[in-house]
Amino acid sequence: xxxxxxxxxxxxxxxxxxxxxxxxxxxxxxxxxxxxxxxxxxxxxxxxxxxxxxxxxxxxxxxxxxxxxxxxxxxxxxxxxxxxxxxxxxxxxxxxxxxxxxxxxxxxxxxxxxxxxxxxxxxxxxxxxxxxxxxxxxxxxxxxxxxxxxxxxxxxxxxxxxxxxxxxxxxxxxxxxxxxxxxxxxxxxxxxxxxxxxxxxxxxxxxxxxxxxxxxxxxxxxxxxxxxxxxxxxxxxxxxxxxxxxxxxxxxxxxxxxxxxxxxxxxxxxxxxxxxxxxxxxxxxxxxxxxxxxxxxxxxxxxxxxxxxxxxxxxxxxxxxxxxxxxxxxxxxxxxxxxxxxxxxxxxxxxxxxxxxxxxxxxxxxxxxxxxxxxxx
Numbered sequence: 001x002x003x004x005x006x007x008x009x010x011x012x013x014x015x016x017x018x019x020x021x022x023x024x025x026x027x028x029x030x031x032x033x034x035x036x037x038x039x040x041x042x043x044x045x046x047x048x049x050x051x052x053x054x055x056x057x058x059x060x061x062x063x064x065x066x067x068x069x070x071x072x073x074x075x076x077x078x079x080x081x082x083x084x085x086x087x088x089x090x091x092x093x094x095x096x097x098x099x100x101x102x103x104x105x106x107x108x109x110x111x112x113x114x115x116x117x118x119x120x121x122x123x124x125x126x127x128x129x130x131x132x133x134x135x136x137x138x139x140x141x142x143x144x145x146x147x148x149x150x151x152x153x154x155x156x157x158x159x160x161x162x163x164x165x166x167x168x169x170x171x172x173x174x175x176x177x178x179x180x181x182x183x184x185x186x187x188x189x190x191x192x193x194x195x196x197x198x199x200x201x202x203x204x205x206x207x208x209x210x211x212x213x214x215x216x217x218x219x220x221x222x223x224x225x226x227x228x229x230x231x232x233x234x235x236x237x238x239x240x241x242x243x244x245x246x247x248x249x250x251x252x253x254x255x256x257x258x259x260x261x262x263x264x265x266x267x268x269x270x271x272x273x274x275x276x277x278x279x280x281x282x283x284x285x286x287x288x289x290x291x292x293x294x295x296x297x298x299x300x301x302x303x304x305x306x307x308x309x310x311x312x313x314x315x316x317x318x319x320x321x322x323x324x325x326x327x328x329x330x331x332x333x334x335x336x337x338x339x340x341x342x343x344x345x346x347x348x349x350x351x352x353x354x355x356x357x358x359x360x361x362x363x364x365x366x367x368x369x370x371x372x373x374x375x376x377x
Contacts, residue, residue, distance in 0.1 A: 076119030284361030
């Protein structure tokens with residue numbers, strides 16, 4: 001078990017992934033997990049005969065990079081990536097850090113001397129000023145949820161796909177009513193507006209009804225957020241997202257632009273948000289993931305979401321000439337459980353030998369909040 005690592009997640013438009021790959025190679029990161037995704041935004045087009053503008057939804061291809069670094073390099077690594085890729089330019093993507101506990105049999109090895117020179121270190125962690133809201137629904141329902149948040153102007157939603165397992169397997173013949181293909185939508189919003197977004201999403205997706213989906217959030221440090229919710233012809237010297245980013249920096253936070261009033265952490269029904277949840281995010285080969293899933297389900301977990309990943313190692317790269325990294329197929333299994341059964345699940349997963357010496361699979365655990373009664377798709 002390793003507690004001094006941060007998970008850095010970067011969602012990058014496909015047009016800048018070459019720059020990002022080169023930067024990761026310079027940093028000699030041993031493991032990076034890549035997943036295909038898309039970003040949803042608004043675009044203004046001319047209406048019939050050009051008489052009335054029409055706003056439509058559009059999307060752009062993106063890649064979802066997930067990797068781990070020692071926590072003291074968290075801020076420096078994100079800053080270097082943002083500078084190397086011009087990530088702060090609207091529409092390119094976002095980057096943020098999650099903090100949790102890492103379980104792994106074989107330790108990760110970093111070139112810490114290189115990281116110190118290229119990024120610098122900082123023992124004091126930045127505040128977790130943003131909420132990462134994850135919503136899992138049946139495939140085909142994600143666009144309407146993305147549209148709801150785009151109308152608020154808070155962020156550009158990121159969408160990717162997975163498979164749901166668990167509750168569906170227990171329904172017998174009724175399982176045909178719950179599609180296996182899932183759509184996962186991430187919203188990176190200011191912490192002060194997280195409750196507003198939840199109240200917008202829950203009734204629209206009927207997430208308070210069993211089998212309709214699942215939503216949770218955790219708090220992250222996000223130095224760069226994609227705020228370019230609307231794309232079109234540029235008519236001013238600075239875009240609106242550049243103005244907003246500058247004001248965030250001057251004021252020291254995004255709290256000045258919150259849409260909701262400051263309230264207690266309650267849902268519309270008056271029930272207090274459930275904070276006693278834990279997220280288990282396991283990455284490994286197919287056989288290892290199946291052992292983890294079955295072990296967790298046997299010890300109280302209700303369901304899981306599976307995603308296909310590509311694992312890359314950037315250690316072999318040279319600063320003089322970038323060499324494309326070798327890639328290997330991996331799977332990510334997300335399981336959300338009540339905190340009360342976490343110890344039992346982890347104990348049995350460890351007994352299954354998944355964290356024995358020489359094993360390269362990895363488990364990350366995070367505290368989560370769930371605004372509705374605990375249910376999994």
